[in-house]
């Protein structure tokens with residue numbers, strides 16, 4: 188149940204859905220911090236998973252435009268009522284279909300509905316971008332949305348933990364669109380994303396994210412700040428796309444991913460070990476790069492910086508191109 192402290196749905200009890208990661212942020216200080224942080228970056232915002240609208244209520248105060256994307260249909264009319272004064276022409280109540288498996292539908296029905304929702308969402312997003320409306324909520328699965336169809340606002344959210352890494356991966360692959368992301372996520376994931384080279388937590392995800400963005404932890408959020416409280420600690424992170432990020436780097440992300448997966452396949456083994464089993468034909472070239480950067484092949488993968496992995500990805504790309 189959502190606590191009465193949240194204010195939303197205070198007169199009724201709403202069952203939270205575990206599979207949708209529904210832990211609502213109810214701590215006023217943390218909500219105010221997020222409001223201030225976000226408003227200092229941009230007043231055009233996309234919020235993932237507004238839920239009861241707790242965080243939305245704070246960020247909308249300083250917004251010129253706020254597009255919210257929520258999978259759980261139960262919140263759509265509530266959000267429309269809550270932000271009615273913000274002037275919108277949302278007809279979500281008419282065209283929304285509840286495809287949550289808890290309503291007894293089978294998987295194939297859910298899939299069809301999800302596709303329909305995504306088609307509706309695309310049209311609604313297009314309309315919203317060019318309209319005078321300030322607030323719009325779309326009933327859709329964020330993972331089904333092509334991020335290229337979203338407006339180039341700042342992307343924020345108290346993310347459902349089970350899919351936070353997937354959402355961030357989609358954000359990272361769309362960096363020529365987004366400049367900033369502010370995400371409340373599980374602390375363990377935040378530690379991994381923000382870890383620096385040589386840190387214990389520095390790994391594949393850190394290097395992948397930091398190849399395109401500055402990653403910073405900005406606020407610790409203990410379980411008691413949520414209703415219901417999660418079992419783990421949480422953290423707000425800020426991802427800021429690097430200024431000198433080039434289109435060619437974006438094209439090279441898949442190659443970088445391939446290199447990182449191999450390099451970190453056994454984090455306790457040396458990079459010599461990990462890379463030579465995955466790329467026996469390239470290991471000499473990789474070794475040259477390592478030496479040029481005053482490193483050696485006996486080091487562990489967490490001792491190699493992002494820029495060195497990027498150079499390896501370039502070599503891998505050249506090799507792939509030569510094969511064609």
Ligand SMILES: C[S@@+](CC[C@H](N)C(=O)[O-])C[C@H]1O[C@@H](n2cnc3c(N)ncnc32)[C@H](O)[C@@H]1O
Nearest residue numbers: 207210211212236237238258259328329345347
């Ligand atoms: C952790 S809650 C955050 C709720 C609210 N923003 C807050 O801060 O209190 C996550 C929200 O994301 C929604 N959600 C879960 N999976 C989603 C998905 N795939 N697409 C869109 N929204 C999703 C949940 O229904 C829930 O409202």
